[in-house]
Amino acid sequence: MSLQLRKSHVKGNMMDINMTLLFVVFTQGVLTESNNILTTQQLHTALCVETIAHRYFTPGSPLVISLPGMGQTGIHRPFLGILQHRDHLQMVNFLLENLNERTTWTIQIFQPEGDEIIDTSVLHHSYILFVWLDMEVTLNRTLGDQVEILKYSTSWNPRGRFVVVVSGHSSEPPQLLASLICAMLWQVASIANIVVLIPNQIAYRSLKTVTSLQTAEFDTLNLYTWFPYQSGRCGQLEDVTLLDEWMLEHNGRLSNEVDLFPIKVPNDLVGCPIRVATYGIDPYVILTDNYTRNDGTTVYRLGGLSVEILSLVCEKMNLKTVFSPPSINLELESAITQLSDLQAGITDVLTGIIILSAAAVNPTYDATVTYTYGYVKMIVPCPKRIPGMEKIMTTFSLSVWLMMVLVLLLTAALFWWAGNGPYHSVLKESHSYKSVSHCFYSVWAVLMGVSVPKQPTTSNLRVLFLLYVCYCFAMSTVFQALFVSYLVEPAHEKKIKTFDELQDSDVIYGYHPIVDLFLFTAEFPALQKFSENKKLKEECTEVRKCVQRTITKNDMASFTYPEFSTYVASELGIADESTVICYLEENLISAGLTMLLKKGNFFLDRINVLIRRCLEAGFLEKYWSELQHGAHVRSMDKLTDNLVRDVEPEEVNGRIWGEKEMSYHSEKDEYDNM
Known part of the structure; x- marks a missing residue:
């Protein structure tokens, strides 16, 4: 009995193995037989994409080809999934063969449930995304999932050139379908440099051989795009534009031969708003005024080095700056809040004390070119004059x-x-x-x-x-x-030049949590040793007060940016800041200030060009000189007011009357000499 059961069990296993082998042989046979069979629409779709790649994709740069995931079909059995997408895979295979024969690009193939795309230090500039509409899933899943995974790669470039190839069955008109695709890609990843390739009639066709190229006159492949800042639009999609048509005749051709990837950001943005977030302290971010409108919204007016350079750029681009509530401090919580708002799309650009570092260059943000550059230094008490x-x-x-x-x-x-x-x-x-x-x-x-x-x-x-x-x-x-x-030449005390001398002195080290966190990532051994061994320490969250204390009391040392120390000295009414501001001879780290935009923002290239022009013209240096002069004048006004308060009113009136009388006589003498 047991022997019969064992024989029946072995017999059943052999049947399963035979069925599996039969399935594999059948699948390979079907795909092999179909390798040379394409519909006319599929053939011309592949030829059209190949033509676009040859004309518009940068030679030598990586080309990413993204396919919908097989797991998105809603069919759990791979046998049915392969058969269902056999036609689409044949077209992709035909396209890959033609693109690979050119040996022009490094081709990377990506699928959502497959291996992650290879991260490199070189941005990708060309993407081909496939959308199969006969899948039993929504458009958001078949295309959105591809983009959601791609955008977390360090090589992701939303400003690259995208071609979305649509094939399959759909009851939607081609123009409406192109609008849905453009709107979704703009919302998910701010992609606007896009061409959507859709057959004019998306309907099922029986398979035909490659040699059969006879089609109806109205059969074409439509190429759509959209312009986010055209005709007064400010990043809002209203409709798409039919750029060109691929004619399905002979080997196929583009009917109009127009530029498929025109400039999407005009020089004049007709007053579109740009939401600006700020983080830092003066002289980089200065709150000059704020008031509340009738609708309850608060309007902020800001100045400073970081805001001024952005205002000049926005004025040239004809953008209306709308400032969000500023963070005029250097607290870690404020920095996290502003970065989160930028990532969520609540704001468009973040400026202020944003140091260009590894934290700023990541798959989430885009950094502009630096508009000021210098060294983070340790300000120390200047040597006292010897009696x-x-x-x-x-x-x-x-x-x-x-x-x-x-x-x-x-x-x-x-x-x-x-x-x-x-x-x-x-x-x-x-x-x-x-x-x-x-x-x-x-x-x-x-x-x-x-x-x-x-x-x-x-x-x-x-x-x-x-x-x-x-x-x-x-x-x-x-x-x-x-x-x-x-x-x-009056003699002075010995100047503090190194961390070792500062450590042995009785000067207090004023540390700031964020500055220390940033500097210690630079792996500066002398700084780490100093921070661990220095006994006299005080937390210095208000950088301004610490710098003022160093200048006035000569008993504290802290990290600062030279421009900030110079501005504080000007506010204190010090004409020659070199007499009160001294630094260690060791430059801690070179740092450039930048602005951050959300990944894929189309203003980046234009902003970079205008920042360079402003720096070459000296606009920022002119504003910096005016800012220092204004701070010095304000300090002199405060000093004058304090002196006037200490003088009797009769004496003040006498001085004013005497000055008026002298002015009158001098003007009269000039008039008589004319």
Whole structure:
């Protein structure tokens, strides 16, 4: 009994294996037999796509061909799925053979449920997307899923050239179907540089051989596109434009031979709004005014270096800037909020203190060219001026001073001994050298370069006196030379130049969480060692106050951008900022400020061109000079107001009247001289 069951079980397995082998042989046979069979529509679709690729796709760059996923058919059995899409796969295979024979592009084939597309550092510039309308899924799934997965690749380029090939059955008119496709791609990935290829009559045809090319006169392949900023539109799709038609005759041809990928962003955008988000502090982002309209919306007016360069660009493009609530700080939460709004499409561009880094260059955002460039530096207290008495005392070292005092005392003692000692000479020494006090006065007088009351008379004392005069002359000459140099160029304390010197000093390190996070990613060993070993620390979330403290109190060091420190010094009324602003000699990291746009924004290329022109014309430097001058004038006005408050009203009125009277007389004299 068990033997019979075992035989029946083996027999059943053999039948399953035979059925599987039969399925494989049948499938291969069907596909092999169909390799040389295409409908006229499929043949001309492939020829049309090949012609477009040859004319408009960049040679040498990767070409991405995306197919709908087999898992999107709604059919769980692969046998039926393969048979159902056999015609479409034959057309794709025919197209791939022709494109590969040209060896012009590196072809990458992608499917949603297949392997991920290869990420490279080179952006893709050409895409061919296939849409099969006889699939039992919606258009959003068959095309939207392809784009949703493609756009997370680092090589994704929404501003590239896209060709969407539509084939299969549909009850929708070709123009309406093209509108749906363009609207979906614009909403999902901001794709506008697109050509939609749709047969004029999407209907089922019986398979015909390649050699059978007879078609009806109205059978064509329509090529549609749309212009997001044409006729007053501001990124809103109203209808599509029929660019050209592919005539299904002989080998096929384009009827009008027009440019299929024209410029989609005109130079004049007729006042379309652009929503601007800002992040940073002055002088990069300055809130100048804000007010509330009758409808309850708040209008913000902003200035600053980062806003001014964008305003110049928008003015040239004829864009109306609409500012969202600004983040005038350097808090991490504010940065995350602004980046999230940009990614969600709530805002169009983000400007301010946006450093061009790896965080800015990712598949989510596009960064413009940098509009200012410099180094992030550590601002430290400037060396203090050494007081006059301290400068005199430091002319010589302590050992030299002690030696001079010793020489003075020994010389005075020798003078007294020589004046009172036993001599065999008939000459007697003057009374001035027989008293200890008089000897000390004489020694001091010679040291100060003053004449003595009476010269010595004995030979021994004269020799000793001459040697002492030579010594005093040498020391006085050196002292006077150094002293005069101190008067001409006042001496200062030793400047802090390195992190090691800053670590050993009593200067407080003011750290900012975001700045530290950014700088520590740069792998700067000296900075990491300094931050770990520095004991005197204070959190410095308000960068302005920390820089002001460094300038005014000279007891704090913090990271800053040189332009910001210069602006703070101008606000404090300091004309020569080099006297109060000092930095470590080590440049921490080179940083350029940029603007961020959502991935695929069509304004990027135009904005980059206009930013370069503004920089070449010197507009930003002119605005920076005006900004510094305005800050300095405001500081002088505040100082004047403070002085006026301390003066009596009668004195102020007298000064004003005196100034008016002097002005009147000067104008009268000029009038009389005319």
